[in-house]
Amino acid sequence: MARRQQTQQEWATRTARDRTDAPARGRLLDAAETVFARLGHGPATIAHITAEAEVSRAGFYVYFASKDEVFRVLAARVRDAFLAAQDVPGVDTDDVPAVAAASTAAFVTAYAHHLPLLSLIEQQARTDAEVRALWEEIRERPVRRAARYVRRVAAEGLAHPVVDPLTLSRAVGGMSVEFARLVAERPDTRDAAVRDVTAMYLHLLGIGAAAQQ
Structure with missing residues (x-):
């Protein structure tokens, strides 16, 4: 009973700290992404991560229960990065060419930055149900969110998509990934990549080149 209470208290402490933007937690996540990208999921160890982050092993367990948990948190962070790529602060959302350029630039940048981890997430998704669910979110949520935007601007007469919004968003997403x-x-x-993908995006939206100038 005492051991169970201790475990619950430790979990409560870690969970509470998870809700904060603790610098040590951020360092551990950044270090974990570096280590996983360098070594792969299997060879990577908690010791590698803590050494990279310059955080003690005990400090690791304040925030994460295991190597697998920190990997899943990283996968969720990547998902959030792609959703954030569709947020374009300072850009008028009715200015479709500007939104297309800004969101494309953010997506391409995020994907290129996280590419090594994305490859590992896809691999781990084959054997880990939780990672598989996150992988599906990484692939699908940005596409569906973009499709909602296309439907809105089409309904308002700001764009004239040449295919249905979901198909268009999948095509643009695929181009952006490549x-x-x-x-x-x-x-x-x-x-150059951002310029070219944006031009193709706008073409699919039925917006001429003149609108980009």
């Missing part, structure tokens, strides 16, 4: 892979290999191609 160009992001190239950007990951050659960062100097980012601006």
Whole structure:
């Protein structure tokens, strides 16, 4: 009973700290992404992560129960990064070309940055149900959110999609992923990639080149 209470107290402490933006937790997550990208999921250990983060092993367990848990938290963080890529603060959401350019740039940048981890998430999704659910969210939620935006601007006469919004969003998402892979290999191609994907996006939206100028 005493041991169970101690475990529950430790869990409560860790859960409470999970809700904060603790610097140590952030360092552990950044370190974990670096370690997983460098070593892969299997070879990576908690010791590798804590050494990279310069946080004690006990400090790790304040925030995470296991290596698998920190990996799942990273997967959720990547999902959130792609959803955030569709938030374009400072851009008028009725300015469809500006939204297309800003969201494309953010998505391509995020995908290129997280590419090594994304590959691992896809691999782990084959054997881990929780990671599989996160992988589906990473792939589907940005697409469905973009489709909702396309439906809105189409209904308001701001765009004239050449295909249905969901198909359009899947196509743009696929193009963005392929160009992001190239950007990951050659960062100097980012601006050209964003320009080209944005042009294709606007074409599918039925918005002419003149609208981009």
